[in-house]
Amino acid sequence: MNYSPWSQERAVALLATLREERGAVLIALQLMQREFGYVDKACVELIALTFNKSRADVHGVLTFYHDLRTTPPPPHEISICVAEACQSVGARELERDVKAKFPEESRVAYCFGNCALGPAAMVNGKIIGRATLEKIEAARQ
Amino acid sequence: MRIFIPGDSAAVSVGADEVASAFAELLPDIQIVRNGSRGALWLETLVEVELPTGRIAYGPVNLKDVQSLIDADFLHGGAHPLLLGKSDEIAWLASQDRVTFARVGIIDPLSLDDYRAHGGLIGLRKALVLEKISIIDEVAESGLRGRGGAGFPAGIKWRAVAQTISEEKYICCNADEGDSGTFADRMLIEGDPFTLIEGMTIAAIAVGATKGIVYIRSEYPYAISILQKAIDIARESDWLGARVLGTTNSFDIQIRVGAGSYVCGEETAMLESIEGKRGVVRSKPPLPAIEGLFGQPTVINNVLTLATVPMIMAQGAEAYKARGIGRSLGTQVFQLAGNIARGGIVECAFGISVDELVNTYGGGTLTGRPVRAVQIGGPLGAYFSTAQFDTSMDYESLIAAGGMLGHGGVVVFDDTVDLAVQAKFAMEFCAIESCGKCTPCRIGSTRGAETIDLIIKGVRIDENKKLLLDLCEVMTDGSLCAMGGLTPLPVKSAMINFPADFNGVRT
Numbered sequence: 027m028n029y030s031p032w033s034q035e036r037a038v039a040l041l042a043t044l045r046e047e048r049g050a051v052l053i054a055l056q057l058m059q060r061e062f063g064y065v066d067k068a069c070v071e072l073i074a075l076t077f078n079k080s081r082a083d084v085h086g087v088l089t090f091y092h093d094l095r096t097t098p099p100p101p102h103e104i105s106i107c108v109a110e111a112c113q114s115v116g117a118r119e120l121e122r123d124v125k126a127k128f129p130e131e132s133r134v135a136y137c138f139g140n141c142a143l144g145p146a147a148m149v150n151g152k153i154i155g156r157a158t159l160e161k162i163e164a165a166r167q
Numbered sequence: 168m169r170i171f172i173p174g175d176s177a178a179v180s181v182g183a184d185e186v187a188s189a190f191a192e193l194l195p196d197i198q199i200v201r202n203g204s205r206g207a208l209w210l211e212t213l214v215e216v217e218l219p220t221g222r223i224a225y226g227p228v229n230l231k232d233v234q235s236l237i238d239a240d241f242l243h244g245g246a247h248p249l250l251l252g253k254s255d256e257i258a259w260l261a262s263q264d265r266v267t268f269a270r271v272g273i274i275d276p277l278s279l280d281d282y283r284a285h286g287g288l289i290g291l292r293k294a295l296v297l298e299k300i301s302i303i304d305e306v307a308e309s310g311l312r313g314r315g316g317a318g319f320p321a322g323i324k325w326r327a328v329a330q331t332i333s334e335e336k337y338i339c340c341n342a343d344e345g346d347s348g349t350f351a352d353r354m355l356i357e358g359d360p361f362t363l364i365e366g367m368t369i370a371a372i373a374v375g376a377t378k379g380i381v382y383i384r385s386e387y388p389y390a391i392s393i394l395q396k397a398i399d400i401a402r403e404s405d406w407l408g409a410r411v412l413g414t415t416n417s418f419d420i421q422i423r424v425g426a427g428s429y430v431c432g433e434e435t436a437m438l439e440s441i442e443g444k445r446g447v448v449r450s451k452p453p454l455p456a457i458e459g460l461f462g463q464p465t466v467i468n469n470v471l472t473l474a475t476v477p478m479i480m481a482q483g484a485e486a487y488k489a490r491g492i493g494r495s496l497g498t499q500v501f502q503l504a505g506n507i508a509r510g511g512i513v514e515c516a517f518g519i520s521v522d523e524l525v526n527t528y529g530g531g532t533l534t535g536r537p538v539r540a541v542q543i544g545g546p547l548g549a550y551f552s553t554a555q556f557d558t559s560m561d562y563e564s565l566i567a568a569g570g571m572l573g574h575g576g577v578v579v580f581d582d583t584v585d586l587a588v589q590a591k592f593a594m595e596f597c598a599i600e601s602c603g604k605c606t607p608c609r610i611g612s613t614r615g616a617e618t619i620d621l622i623i624k625g626v627r628i629d630e631n632k633k634l635l636l637d638l639c640e641v642m643t644d645g646s647l648c649a650m651g652g653l654t655p656l657p658v659k660s661a662m663i664n665f666p667a668d669f670n671g672v673r674t
Contacts, residue, residue: 048461049443052426083444090445090602091426093385109347109596110542110589111578114505115533136429136596138386139350140180141578142208142503142510151388155180 027103027150029063036061037069041076050077051087055094063099102166104132105148106157111141120145123159128166168242170194171215171222173272174201175357176389177350178211182230186212189233197242203358205272206512207259215254216242224251259509259528264490266498267475268351268514271358277396279404282361288412290480294369295414302373303329306476309484310496315341315432315469316544316573316649318562321476324466327456328374331464336376338367339441339460339467342383342390343425343432346545348504348576351512352470355500356383356390359474360397364420366473368411369480370466371418379420380460382437385427395422429546429600433648434467436602447602448648469574471500490516495561505542505578506532522556524577536581540665542589544573546596547653549660550586569660571653586665591619593657601650607642608651614638615658625671632662632669 030036040057044050054073058065065088074081088094106112106121124132124147140146143155149165172178172187187199204211210226214236223244225236232249239247251257265271274281282288294302307322328336340363344352356363367379383391398420401407409417423441425431431440435449438460459465475497479487488496495517501524503510508530513519525531525541532538540550543560549570551558558568565572580589597612618635622628639655646652662669 049441051443052440053423053443056424056426077443086445087443090447091428093425093427107347110546110592111348111505111576113589113592114578114580114584135386135427136600137345137347137349138176139344139353139390140177141348141350141505141576142507143177143180143211144505146180148386153176153180153389155177 027063027099029099030061032062032066034068034072037066037072041072045076051079051084052091055084055088059094064095064097067096100131102128102131103148103150104128104162104166105135106132107136107138107140107144107146108134109137111137112144112146115144117145120147120157120159124162127159127163169198169200169217170242171200171202171217172212173204174276174389175204175354176387177208177354178204178213179389181211181227183212185230186214186228186233189230190214193233193237194242200275202274203271203276204354204511205254205260206268206354207257207509208511209509210251214241216244218244220253222254224254224257225249226251263513264498264515266478266487266490266514267362267471267500268355268359268512269478270362271355274359276358276360276393277400279361279400282359286481287361287477288365290477291365291368291412293480294372295412295416299329299373299375302369302480305484306373306479309479309487310491310494311472311475311479311487312495312562313469314471314475314499314574316346316571318572321468321472324456324468325370325374327454328376328464328466331457333464335378335461335463336374337460337463337465338370338374338376338379339437339465340367340379340381340470340473341432341434341437341467342381342387342470343437344387344470344574345384345429345432346547346574346576348542348578349502349545349574350504351500351502351575353387353390354512355470355474356387356394360394361401362474362477363394363470364397364401364407366476367420368406368418369476370468370473372411372416374464374466376466377417377419379418380423380441381420382423382425382431382441384425391422391424398422429596430602430648430650433650436648437467438465445602447604448650450647492516492518492559492561493563495563499560499572499575501560502576503529503579504576506534506581507579508533517559517561519560520556521551521558521560521577524560525556525579529579532579532581534581536583538579539582539584540580540586542578542580542657543576544571545576546593547571547649547656548573548576549656550589550664551660552664555664569663570656586661586668587619587623590658590661591616591623593654594619597650597654605646605651607645608654611638611642611651612654615642615654619658622669622671628669628671635662
């Protein structure tokens with residue numbers, strides 16, 4: 027994943043593009059994360075100012091959604107689906123193995139809609155079916 | 168000559184991109200269409216060759232098979248161990264009744280010409296010359312019910328929005344398909360996105376809405392990208408915009424992407440999320456049809472509901488409701504998932520049995536061990552045992568059997584499954600995903616997981632089972648939405664249908 031280094035100027039310019047959007051707080055946070063890889067703590071105030079919300083409102087949205095993070099991402103991002111369909115074909119064992127090997131990079135997810143070819147995983151945005159530790163390691167290269 | 172290699176993310180997950188690249192390199196003069204998947208997912212990557220006599224299928228094709236297929240002259244249907252014969256004659260597909268999924272896997276998802284050549288836009292053109300009320304009557308008459316899980320009649324919902332007077336109305340498509348074991352919304356969007364756009368346009372014209380929003384989950388990046396391209400194409404071809412297909416109707420569609428919250432699949436939480444807020448469930452009334460997005464009248468329908476409307480308009484309500492049984496009319500797109508040998512999409516009329524789906528279509532488990540349990544309808548659906556496999560797959564029969572149809576997903580487990588562990592997971596998932604508004608859901612889920620843990624450890628089993636049932640009752644009766652209200656369904660069904668797993672003795 028290619029992210030820009032954090033820049034307040036860049037953030038302000040990007041947020042200005044959403045000024046006409048209704049209910050823009052969530053998409054503003056998503057835009058920050060897409061650009062910089064995470065939502066810098068300075069974004070809360072910037073978004074509050076841009077969209078005339080309180081910082082508490084923005085903080086509330088930021089902390090509600092599992093996707094949003096406030097620290098820079100690891101160099102590789104691995105998500106393992108651990109929902110029921112993937113559990114039925116060994117997702118828990120896969121999760122254990124992947125977390126042991128890549129503790130900083132892996133997180134769990136609930137469903138990529140690949141439930142007939144599980145276990146499913148997402149590695150740096152690429153979907154993996156019938157996932158194994160070996161396939162995940164290969165996709166991480 | 169064209170060859171078809173699915174760009175569907177399930178196919179991509181098992182190497183379709185690599186297979187397509189290899190063919191492109193070795194056969195530079197052949198046009199490769201990245202179609203949707205036909206839904207026989209165990210055959211992915213399914214490669215098809217278009218011959219004058221029809222399409223011939225090979226599968227599952229892996230990267231290592233590419234050269235041998237070329238050597239076997241697959242471009243002319245040559246013999247090969249992976250040859251499956253004519254695509255339309257593969258029994259698993261031929262026996263289905265594809266209505267909503269009629270074009271998925273057949274057409275190039277982003278070719279408007281392909282779409283038109285396969286019956287696209289007929290429904291919308293028909294709707295454009297009808298009275299608005301006649302469109303709604305047709306949808307109501309078809310018996311189409313919400314495919315997201317609640318099963319509410321689509322026509323009644325549309326009528327309520329049409330009758331509410333407002334300058335500003337919305338069509339919100341719920342594509343937050345968070346249920347494990349379901350992937351039909353994703354496959355429809357990736358394989359035939361124009362159908363969804365057409366269905367939304369018809370809904371907009373029927374109720375007088377000018378803005379459409381598709382709320383789609385972030386876990387579906389491929390679907391988001393395809394749908395955005397389809398919307399752009401529809402805009403460029405004067406379908407979406409100020410003058411829909413040259414008429415005075417105005418309608419446009421915007422995508423909003425979710426942020427990893429399961430509860431945002433609940434319609435009012437979804438509205439909050441689209442408004443940029445925390446995905447906290449709203450109390451009803453007011454119904455979203457009266458006061459929905461930004462307080463305006465809003466149609467909220469699932470992807471499959473909206474995507475079925477064009478066919479109903481094109482072929483008429485009678486043709487649609489001739490299928491199905493009782494009050495479950497038309498077809499349902501069932502999804503076979505989990506530990507299953509032949510998983511994928513089975514679209515057929517309501518009324519097929521669980522056994523036919525799991526054993527006849529599904530071929531039993533992937534592991535080859537006996538089937539022990541199925542969960543129908545997602546994480547909030549019931550666990551059934553094989554003793555209940557003659558149950559008919561329709562809204563009413565599943566409720567009578569102690570479950571629900573949900574979004575039509577069937578997740579299969581073999582005999583290694585421990586239903587107490589699954590019940591505990593249902594509570595844990597609720598604890599993770601609860602929006603926090605209702606106390607029984609927010610706190611009850613954590614207490615529920617703890618209590619099941621005690622049962623698993625054999626601590627005061629009878630007492631804790633009683634406590635758990637009591638807690639389930641409080642959650643069912645004391646939660647605003649299905650998250651807290653239906654989490655007891657998998658828990659209680661597991662206790663009732665698999666009592667041996669709750670006796671504390673682990674093997």
